[in-house]
Amino acid sequence: MLFNSLTFVVFFAIVVFLHRLPLRWRVKKINLLLASYLFYAAWNPPFVLLIWLSTLVDFEVAKRIHASDDRTRRRAWLWLSLGVNLGLLGYFKYGGFLLDNWVAAMASIGVAWQAPDWDIVLPVGISFYTFQTLSYTLDVYFRRGKPCTSLLNFSLFVTFFPQLVAGPIVRPGDLLPQFAQAVTASARQVQWGLMLMVLGLFQKIVIADGLLAPVVDAVYGSAKPVAPLDAWLGTLAFSGQIFCDFAGYTTTAIGAALVLGFSLIDNFRFPYAAIGFSDFWRRWHISLSSWLRDYLYVPLGGNRKGPVRTHINLMLTMLIGGLWHGASWTFVVWGGLHGLYLVGERMLKARVGAWAVWERWWSRIALALLTYALVNITWVFFRAQDFDTAWRVLASMLLIDSSGAPLLSTWLVLSAVVPITGLLLIHGYMRERSLHAEVARLPVAVSGLLWGTMLFLIAITQGGSDAFIYFQF
Amino acid sequence: MPSSTSSSEPGATGWWVRPLPDTSAGVALLTAAVVFVLAMLAWEWHWRAFGSVPGMRNSEGLWAEQRRRIDGGEGDRTVIIGSSRVLFDLQLPVWQQATGRRPIQLALEGTSPMEALEGLADDPDFTGRLVVGVTPGLFFSGFAYRRSAFERYRKETPAQWMGQKLSQHLLEPWLAFYDDDFALFTVLERQPWPVRPGLDPPRLDVRKLSVADGERNTRMWARVENDPDYSALARRIWAQGFSRPPPGGPEEAAKRRDEQIERAAAAVAKLRARGVPVLFARMPSSGDFREAEMRGLPRADHWDALIARTGVPGIHFEDHPELQGYHLPEWSHLSASEADRFTAVFAPMAEAALAAQIPPE
Numbered sequence: 001m002l003f004n005s006l007t008f009v010v011f012f013a014i015v016v017f018l019h020r021l022p023l024r025w026r027v028k029k030i031n032l033l034l035a036s037y038l039f040y041a042a043w044n045p046p047f048v049l050l051i052w053l054s055t056l057v058d059f060e061v062a063k064r065i066h067a068s069d070d071r072t073r074r075r076a077w078l079w080l081s082l083g084v085n086l087g088l089l090g091y092f093k094y095g096g097f098l099l100d101n102w103v104a105a106m107a108s109i110g111v112a113w114q115a116p117d118w119d120i121v122l123p124v125g126i127s128f129y130t131f132q133t134l135s136y137t138l139d140v141y142f143r144r145g146k147p148c149t150s151l152l153n154f155s156l157f158v159t160f161f162p163q164l165v166a167g168p169i170v171r172p173g174d175l176l177p178q179f180a181q182a183v184t185a186s187a188r189q190v191q192w193g194l195m196l197m198v199l200g201l202f203q204k205i206v207i208a209d210g211l212l213a214p215v216v217d218a219v220y221g222s223a224k225p226v227a228p229l230d231a232w233l234g235t236l237a238f239s240g241q242i243f244c245d246f247a248g249y250t251t252t253a254i255g256a257a258l259v260l261g262f263s264l265i266d267n268f269r270f271p272y273a274a275i276g277f278s279d280f281w282r283r284w285h286i287s288l289s290s291w292l293r294d295y296l297y298v299p300l301g302g303n304r305k306g307p308v309r310t311h312i313n314l315m316l317t318m319l320i321g322g323l324w325h326g327a328s329w330t331f332v333v334w335g336g337l338h339g340l341y342l343v344g345e346r347m348l349k350a351r352v353g354a355w356a357v358w359e360r361w362w363s364r365i366a367l368a369l370l371t372y373a374l375v376n377i378t379w380v381f382f383r384a385q386d387f388d389t390a391w392r393v394l395a396s397m398l399l400i401d402s403s404g405a406p407l408l409s410t411w412l413v414l415s416a417v418v419p420i421t422g423l424l425l426i427h428g429y430m431r432e433r434s435l436h437a438e439v440a441r442l443p444v445a446v447s448g449l450l451w452g453t454m455l456f457l458i459a460i461t462q463g464g465s466d467a468f469i470y471f472q473f
Numbered sequence: 474m475p476s477s478t479s480s481s482e483p484g485a486t487g488w489w490v491r492p493l494p495d496t497s498a499g500v501a502l503l504t505a506a507v508v509f510v511l512a513m514l515a516w517e518w519h520w521r522a523f524g525s526v527p528g529m530r531n532s533e534g535l536w537a538e539q540r541r542r543i544d545g546g547e548g549d550r551t552v553i554i555g556s557s558r559v560l561f562d563l564q565l566p567v568w569q570q571a572t573g574r575r576p577i578q579l580a581l582e583g584t585s586p587m588e589a590l591e592g593l594a595d596d597p598d599f600t601g602r603l604v605v606g607v608t609p610g611l612f613f614s615g616f617a618y619r620r621s622a623f624e625r626y627r628k629e630t631p632a633q634w635m636g637q638k639l640s641q642h643l644l645e646p647w648l649a650f651y652d653d654d655f656a657l658f659t660v661l662e663r664q665p666w667p668v669r670p671g672l673d674p675p676r677l678d679v680r681k682l683s684v685a686d687g688e689r690n691t692r693m694w695a696r697v698e699n700d701p702d703y704s705a706l707a708r709r710i711w712a713q714g715f716s717r718p719p720p721g722g723p724e725e726a727a728k729r730r731d732e733q734i735e736r737a738a739a740a741v742a743k744l745r746a747r748g749v750p751v752l753f754a755r756m757p758s759s760g761d762f763r764e765a766e767m768r769g770l771p772r773a774d775h776w777d778a779l780i781a782r783t784g785v786p787g788i789h790f791e792d793h794p795e796l797q798g799y800h801l802p803e804w805s806h807l808s809a810s811e812a813d814r815f816t817a818v819f820a821p822m823a824e825a826a827l828a829a830q831i832p833p834e
Binding site for chain 1: 487488489490491492493494495496497498499500501502503504505506507508509512513516630631632635636639640643644650651652653655656657658661662664666667668669670671672675
């Protein structure tokens with residue numbers, strides 16, 4: 001079920017109504033769990049079985065890991081959990097990719113082998129809930145947390161519908177305790193939650209789908225080279241589209257959870273105001289970057305084993321992070337570029353050190369814009385459906401091939417320039433600020449006018465219920 | 474987008490609690506609701522003043538719903554497939570009045586009926602009668618503007634099904650602005666923006682031409698008929714394509730035509746093998762549109778070749794004086810009242826031609 005659909009509006013109204021009835025906490029949680037399964041089954045009912053399997057395996061495995069002091073046993077249970085979760089992920093998400101690469105490898109040594117069709121539907125959000133359940137088992141394994149004693153609470157942790165399919169990837173310690181004791185959303189929580197939902201849907205429906213997606217589709221769908229200006233506009237538009245799509249989803253998720261009385265962690269902090277790439281990854285998809293840091297980068301040795309190992313660990317983490325997004329080499333290149341940026345930044349910082357000039361306002365703006373420009377280079381590989389398209393767009397952007405013709409109409413140019421300029425200004429202004437504090441500073445009438453206008457624009461945009469980009473991951 | 478830059482330190486509850494704006498969010502929300510309602514009323518009023526009336530959206534979901542009627546026990550009905558001409562020109566209530574049979578309307582505007590035809594040919598639930606509209610430019614090119622409707626029918630999720638039901642009952646019967654043509658960014662894109670240097674003026678998209686009901690019975694929108702400027706615009710939009718050569722040149726076009734005829738013949742053979750009568754139908758066109766069709770898609774190479782190859786009857790409006798002389802405000806579709814008149818004549822002819830293919834028991 002998509003947030004940006006009439007079905008969700010009705011579904012959510014019913015869920016909130018039931019949740020606010022004077023029922024026992026356990027009954028309310030059962031309602032939420034059933035609603036979450038219904039939310040997921042609305043895409044493809046049989047895939048609920050995968051969530052049940054993942055839930056039951058991790059619930060039982062974590063108990064056994066915790067109960068055992070035998071290192072071999074604990075490790076064996078952990079491998080079982082990793083095997084089941086990553087096995088499902090691998091089968092559904094990477095099976096076709098591996099098969100294609102195997103066929104290509106065979107062909108390169110002269111073995112012509114025709115692989116059978118790999119027509120497997122990817123269960124929506126599988127990467128998200130797999131990482132969420134894995135964090136639970138790994139926390140218990142590393143003795144960072146205790147296993148949950150309630151299957152109901154744990155099932156709800158895995159399945160909680162606001163963040164089930166596209167995050168934020170919530171840690172057990174952040175959500176499980178909230179299910180343990182009865183909470184009722186205050187009136188202010190409900191009100192702010194609704195406002196966040198409107199803001200999130202506005203980002204998705206009006207900005208991402210309404211304004212930016214047509215620009216991106218035109219540029220990346222063109223079979224011919226486009227003019228450098230158009231290539232840049234298409235890529236800048238994608239930077240805005242992917243942000244407004246994904247941040248729009250998580251803002252709606254955070255709002256929906258808050259209406260029900262639950263607090264979900266932030267997933268974005270105005271990332272296009274980042275100064276440097278480590279700063280960018282503290283602001284972009286925070287729940288994934290911190291997951292990769294805690295469960296991959298640090299166990300690999302992090303920065304504790306010297307500069308060379310640190311750089312290797314960074315590259316490995318980002319390459320795997322890239323592959324997490326999709327079974328394609330373009331995502332690996334995207335992750336690899338971010339890895340190189342992070343390594344380069346570390347090396348530069350180690351050599352140059354802290355110059356006072358970097359603290360000047362103009363140099364900070366220049367560095368933020370440079371970071372944004374370099375991030376846009378990576379977005380080319382993230383968005384392009386194949387390397388041919390990526391090279392074509394990139395060659396035009398970097399003026400290697402400036403022979404392309406203009407493509408975007410005046411309207412599409414405006415559709416890119418206006419929201420991207422607005423987005424950068426907002427991110428710059430909000431870099432060190434928080435939304436709730438800024439909203440509190442607004443006169444109530446202005447705030448009401450703003451939200452009423454957003455709601456109106458959502459309604460008259462008549463979005464076509466386009467899926468969120470991150471659902472495919 | 475964060476609502477906080479606060480740290481994740483647990484609060485008194487033992488877990489991190491999302492901070493809230495220190496303001497009267499209730500008043501803000503109430504103001505927002507008032508602004509929203511007033512703005513929506515103004516928007517709805519604007520589009521009603523423009524001539525729009527509430528009606529069912531000609532959505533993929535509605536098409537899928539009608540297509541599923543065949544799976545749900547109504548497979549013995551007369552089914553109409555084709556493009557916008559049979560969609561606009563054949564009126565289901567009039568057809569029923571004239572013949573006693575109420576067809577299922579599965580035509581899709583801007584779309585060749587080939588995929589629908591092949592789908593029905595492969596569907597054993599379909600045992601009724603089939604009318605296939607032939608709009609030459611679409612049928613013989615295989616172009617399918619609304620192909621996603623077929624995908625929707627095959628892969629509709631429960632959420633999409635529910636969304637269709639809710640929209641059909643809660644929104645569409647009441648809101649005149651709820652139409653693809655009046656979506657905010659469609660309206661904005663259609664404004665006369667200056668043409669960017671190096672680009673040709675953008676092609677004009679087809680504008681709203683029809684209103685539909687829950688059975689996809691579709692009639693020409695009154696504005697097309699009554700507003701000379703609007704019908705002139707509609708004709709101008711059609712005219713954009715009249716002088717354009719076919720993609721790939723004449724040889725490619727001929728190859729595509731032959732492919733489509735072969736696909737049609739294969740599907741028709743399957744249908745007839747299980748006793749389903751098929752009729753091809755060429756609806757009227759007029760003015761420059763008809764001339765362009767006669768010039769670019771001559772009847773002998775197209776329509777006549779199709780009828781000869783498939784071996785099923787066809788009704789071409791040129792062959793029947795009683796199917797001529799109707800008013801087509803934008804050269805391609807009949808006005809609503811003319812569609813009634815036309816259907817009353819066409820339906821008995823069509824049902825007779827279909828019935829003639831059924832062997833006596």
